[in-house]
Amino acid sequence: MPNIHDVAKLAGVAPITVSRVINNKGYVSDKTRQRVESAIDELAYVPNALGPSLRSKRTMTLALVLSDITNPFWTTVARGVEDTANENGYHIIIGNTDESPEKQSDYLTFMLQKQVDGFLLVPASSNVTSSDIFQRQRVPFVVLDREIQGNDYDSVRSDSQGGACKLTKYLLELGHKRIAVITGRQDNSAARDRVRGFMQAIEEAGLDEDQQVYWGEFNQETGYDFTRLILQSRPQPTAIFATNNFIAIGVMRALRDQGLRVPEDISVVAFDDLPAAITIDPFFTVVSQHAYEMGKRATELLIARLVDEAPEGPQEIILPIDIIVRRSSSRLLGAP
Amino acid sequence: MPNIHDVAKLAGVAPITVSRVINNKGYVSDKTRQRVESAIDELAYVPNALGPSLRSKRTMTLALVLSDITNPFWTTVARGVEDTANENGYHIIIGNTDESPEKQSDYLTFMLQKQVDGFLLVPASSNVTSSDIFQRQRVPFVVLDREIQGNDYDSVRSDSQGGACKLTKYLLELGHKRIAVITGRQDNSAARDRVRGFMQAIEEAGLDEDQQVYWGEFNQETGYDFTRLILQSRPQPTAIFATNNFIAIGVMRALRDQGLRVPEDISVVAFDDLPAAITIDPFFTVVSQHAYEMGKRATELLIARLVDEAPEGPQEIILPIDIIVRRSSSRLLGAP
DNA sequence: ATGAAAGCGCTAACAT
DNA sequence: ATGTTAGCGCTTTCAT
Numbered sequence: 208m209p210n211i212h213d214v215a216k217l218a219g220v221a222p223i224t225v226s227r228v229i230n231n232k233g234y235v236s237d238k239t240r241q242r243v244e245s246a247i248d249e250l251a252y253v254p255n256a257l258g259p260s261l262r263s264k265r266t267m268t269l270a271l272v273l274s275d276i277t278n279p280f281w282t283t284v285a286r287g288v289e290d291t292a293n294e295n296g297y298h299i300i301i302g303n304t305d306e307s308p309e310k311q312s313d314y315l316t317f318m319l320q321k322q323v324d325g326f327l328l329v330p331a332s333s334n335v336t337s338s339d340i341f342q343r344q345r346v347p348f349v350v351l352d353r354e355i356q357g358n359d360y361d362s363v364r365s366d367s368q369g370g371a372c373k374l375t376k377y378l379l380e381l382g383h384k385r386i387a388v389i390t391g392r393q394d395n396s397a398a399r400d401r402v403r404g405f406m407q408a409i410e411e412a413g414l415d416e417d418q419q420v421y422w423g424e425f426n427q428e429t430g431y432d433f434t435r436l437i438l439q440s441r442p443q444p445t446a447i448f449a450t451n452n453f454i455a456i457g458v459m460r461a462l463r464d465q466g467l468r469v470p471e472d473i474s475v476v477a478f479d480d481l482p483a484a485i486t487i488d489p490f491f492t493v494v495s496q497h498a499y500e501m502g503k504r505a506t507e508l509l510i511a512r513l514v515d516e517a518p519e520g521p522q523e524i525i526l527p528i529d530i531i532v533r534r535s536s537s538r539l540l541g542a543p
Numbered sequence: 544m545p546n547i548h549d550v551a552k553l554a555g556v557a558p559i560t561v562s563r564v565i566n567n568k569g570y571v572s573d574k575t576r577q578r579v580e581s582a583i584d585e586l587a588y589v590p591n592a593l594g595p596s597l598r599s600k601r602t603m604t605l606a607l608v609l610s611d612i613t614n615p616f617w618t619t620v621a622r623g624v625e626d627t628a629n630e631n632g633y634h635i636i637i638g639n640t641d642e643s644p645e646k647q648s649d650y651l652t653f654m655l656q657k658q659v660d661g662f663l664l665v666p667a668s669s670n671v672t673s674s675d676i677f678q679r680q681r682v683p684f685v686v687l688d689r690e691i692q693g694n695d696y697d698s699v700r701s702d703s704q705g706g707a708c709k710l711t712k713y714l715l716e717l718g719h720k721r722i723a724v725i726t727g728r729q730d731n732s733a734a735r736d737r738v739r740g741f742m743q744a745i746e747e748a749g750l751d752e753d754q755q756v757y758w759g760e761f762n763q764e765t766g767y768d769f770t771r772l773i774l775q776s777r778p779q780p781t782a783i784f785a786t787n788n789f790i791a792i793g794v795m796r797a798l799r800d801q802g803l804r805v806p807e808d809i810s811v812v813a814f815d816d817l818p819a820a821i822t823i824d825p826f827f828t829v830v831s832q833h834a835y836e837m838g839k840r841a842t843e844l845l846i847a848r849l850v851d852e853a854p855e856g857p858q859e860i861i862l863p864i865d866i867i868v869r870r871s872s873s874r875l876l877g878a879p
Numbered sequence: 880a881t882g883a884a885a886g887c888g889c890t891a892a893c894a895t
Numbered sequence: 896a897t898g899t900t901a902g903c904g905c906t907t908t909c910a911t
Contacts, residue, residue: 208680210904221882226906234880251679256656257597258905261887266593268636268657276625279821282618289612289639298653300604300636303625317634320592321604343587344544427820452821459823484763485615485788485817487795487826546888557898562890570896594889597903 209250218246229254260322269509270318272302272311273329273351274425280452280479280498281329284351287502288327295510297324304331306392306424315340325509327502330355332394347512349505354396361512363505363524367397367478370494370528371404371450374476377492377530378446379412382539383474386418387437387444389454391425398425401450401478419444423454430457438465445473445539452479455491470537480531492536495529545586554582565590596658605845606654608638608647609665609687610761616788616815616834617665620687623838624663631846633660640667642728642760651676661845663838666691668730683848685841690732697848699841699860703733703814706830706864707740707786710812713828713866714782715748718875719810722754723773723780725790727761734761737786737814755780759790766793774801781809781875788815791827806873816867828872831865 215222220239227233228243235243246252260266271288273281285301292299300323302314311331318326319340326341326348333355341348350362378386388405391398402420409418419437423429430449434457437444449455455477462469469475480495504524511517551558556575563569564579571579582588596602607624609617621637628635636659638650647667654662655676662677662684669691677684686698714722724741727734738756745754755773759765766785770793773780785791791813798805805811816831840860847853 211906212904222904223883223906224881227881230906232906236880239880253652253655253680255597255658255904257593257602257658258887258903261591261593261597261889261904262906264887266657275622276612277618277622277818277820279613279615279618282613282615286611286613286639289637298636298638298657300634301625302634303622316589319589321634322591322593344589456821456823463824481821482613484613485792485821487792488799490823547890548888558888559890559899560897563897566890568890572896575896591888594887594903597888597905598890600903 208255209252210255211252214243214246214250214252217250218242264322265324266322267297268321268323269297269299269325269327269506270302270314270321270323271299271327272304272314272318274306274331275303276301277303278453279482279485280496283482283498284502287499288506289502291503291506292510295506297506297510299327304329306331306395308332308334312340319344319346324513325349327351327505327509329353332392333396334394347509349509349512351501351505352397359521361508361517361522363501363508363526364397365496365501365526365528367400367528368404368407370478370496370530371401371448372408373404373528373530374478374492374494375405375408375448376412377532378448378474378476378536379408379414381446381474381536383444383446384414384539385442385444386446386448387421387433387440388419388448388450389421389423389430389433389437389458390450391423391429391454393422395425398422398450405448425451426453427457427460430454430459431461432457434458434461435465438462438467443473446536447473447475449475449477452477452481455479469535474536474539476536489531490534492533493531495531497526497528501526544591545588546591547588550579550582550586550588553586554579600658601660602658603633604657604659605633605635605661605663605842606638606650606657606659607635607663608640608650608654610642610667611639612637613639614789615818615821616832619818619834620838623835624842625838627839627842628846631842633842633846635663640665642667642731644668644670648676655680655682660849661685663687663841663845665689668728669732670730683845685845685848687837687841688733695857697844697853697858699837699844699862700733701832701837701862701864703736703864704740704743706814706832706866707737707784708744709740709864709866710814710828710830711741711744711784712748713868714784714810714812714872715744715750717782717810717872719782720750720875721778721780722782722784723757723769723776724755724784724786725757725759725766725769725773725794726786727759727765727790729758731761734758734786741784761787762789763793763796766790766795767797768793770794770797771801774798774803779809782872783809783811785811785813788813788817791815805871810872810875812872825867826870828869829867831867833862833864837862 304311421433476492640647757769812828
């Protein structure tokens with residue numbers, strides 16, 4: 208592949224002149240510019256960005272490290288990140304951690320070596336002090352969806368607690384008094400916030416606080432397995448609150464396998480909506496997060512940091528959520 | 544951020560010695576190694592990969608350029624690519640073209656400038672001679688899912704024609720004789736192959752070849768709009784073949800809005816299954832592609848090329864498909 | 880309006 | 896076992 212010297216030689220100029228043409232910077236006479244341009248065409252010259260990056264210490268690349276791109280929620284976030292990055296001349300590298308701190312750490316070092324300009328991180332675990340690595344390297348980063356140790360970092364997340372609280376209150380209004388919650392790992396702050404929001408609603412209603420809370424993973428198996436357990440418990444809950452979309456799917460599968468109808472036999476509500484693009488007939492009553500917006504806002508914040516235009520001090524952006532009532536939940540029979 | 548010189552100075556050695564320690568290459572005494580390692584720790588030194596890449600002309604980065612990561616099919620492909628790349632020490636940059644040749648071309652140049660080692664490309668249009676750019680730059684690439692002009696390139700795709708043919712034959716066996724096909728753009732070879740497979744089955748059955756084929760986009764609107772059209776046509780088709788998942792969703796929504804039941808009033812079959820992870824109760828009779836496998840195989844092929852271990856000459860990998868019969872299709876009333 | 884030199888961080892090739 | 900030199904492709908700085 209040709210380099211800037213080859214182009215310069217062919218055009219009969221110095222490399223720096225070619226550089227000026229490429230970057231539209233400095234004075235170049237029209238005649239010279241044309242000679243250079245035709246040399247570029249002739250050689251199909253593509254400038255090597257590694258050189259300038261090595262000098263300028265900017266790669267115009269952002270790293271997006273998340274749990275699993277296969278989850279439609281994260282896919283949508285990723286698309287928001289990608290679009291916003293592109294609009295600003297940045298590109299992104301993606302890494303899936305599958306919630307593993309080891310994978311996360313591998314990715315972070317690799318991406319640091321690649322000299323990405325900044326990180327968008329969905330932390331695999333709030334226990335891992337992943338922020339240390341950034342702070343030591345002085346690389347800007349924004350935390351998405353969750354919290355980590357310390358409080359001196361930029362973050363964007365949904366109002367998990369408020370959303371869970373609202374959704375629970377909605378169930379309570381329908382007359383449900385025994386609600387089972389199935390959620391993710393204890394070291395996931397989003398899982399904790401959603402349980403906290405649930406408990407808050409329960410307490411404010413003056414109800415027995417001894418509700419069933421099942422801690423597992425944010426996946427289908429957790430939803431499936433705990434639902435079977437829940438169905439055996441007495442007295443049986445009249446509603447299940449799945450704190451993410453995959454859990455909700457698992458819950459529904461378990462209920463279906465047991466021959467139970469939703470909402471006639473039991474109500475189900477969930478966190479995270481499924482994108483309209485892949486849903487024929489939306490069914491779940493949900494707390495819907497603004498996934499695309501989350502990616503967009505986080506990226507905007509990160510880029511603002513990079514160009515030193517962000518407000519001073521750590522920013523904490525809490526996105527509002529929507530409650531969407533659909534057919535998976537109904538008034539409890541016999542309730543007022 | 545510290546560089547290799549800072550580490551060397553602190554450890555009292557030459558930069559090259561630090562390099563040897565980092566890369567576990569060449570002779571370094573245990574004493575020196577330890578001194579270097581503690582210097583690395585003390586400075587939290589992370590090697591800058593740009594230097595070596597500039598020298599070696601390898602970035603260990605692959606580019607994945609596809610239509611839209613938001614489509615679960617592509618998400619799954621992407622995950623296959625990502626996992627396989629990682630296993631081999633590579634990482635990936637993703638770009639969404641939204642089927643726009645301009646976006647595609649922007650991405651390609653940008654990624655070329657970034658010196659990616661190879662491309663995995665889902666071409667936005669078979670008319671665009673996107674391969675030229677690679678061939679001129681001599682960058683290895685593998686084409687996924689579709690065909691482009693020329694025949695001297697590596698590719699991995701599903702047996703679209705065979706799959707569509709099989710699926711159509713299945714419908715014919717159920718007694719359907721009027722089948723409407725809704726498909727993507729004419730310049731998309733997968734769309735063409737699926738229609739070709741359909742026509743093949745029709746011809747082999749000795750049926751009227753004057754079937755309804757609707758060319759549109761691989762999205763929900765196309766499915767929705769053409770379904771409304773189809774429902775007005777007389778004689779009305781008894782089955783609809785949606786040639787991708789988004790179209791299928793659009794078809795179902797249109798049918799639902801018209802108060803039609805599937806499969807009682809009309810049968811629906813589709814290309815592309817929805818991932819089990821996001822489906823409560825699989826409903827569509829489909830041609831299921833091995834999406835993860837497609838990403839994996841393509842990446843393996845690309846990496847083999849990079850290390851010069853691929854077979855000589857262009858490779859064309861055609862992945863088998865599965866027909867999965869579910870509840871969206873049924874025997875035509877009155878058929879034998 | 881154009882060019883020469885130097886250096887970004889690293890390592891292959893060649894000493895010692 | 897350790898070090899010196901040179902150069903990957905580009906652009907900033909300082910001439911001319």
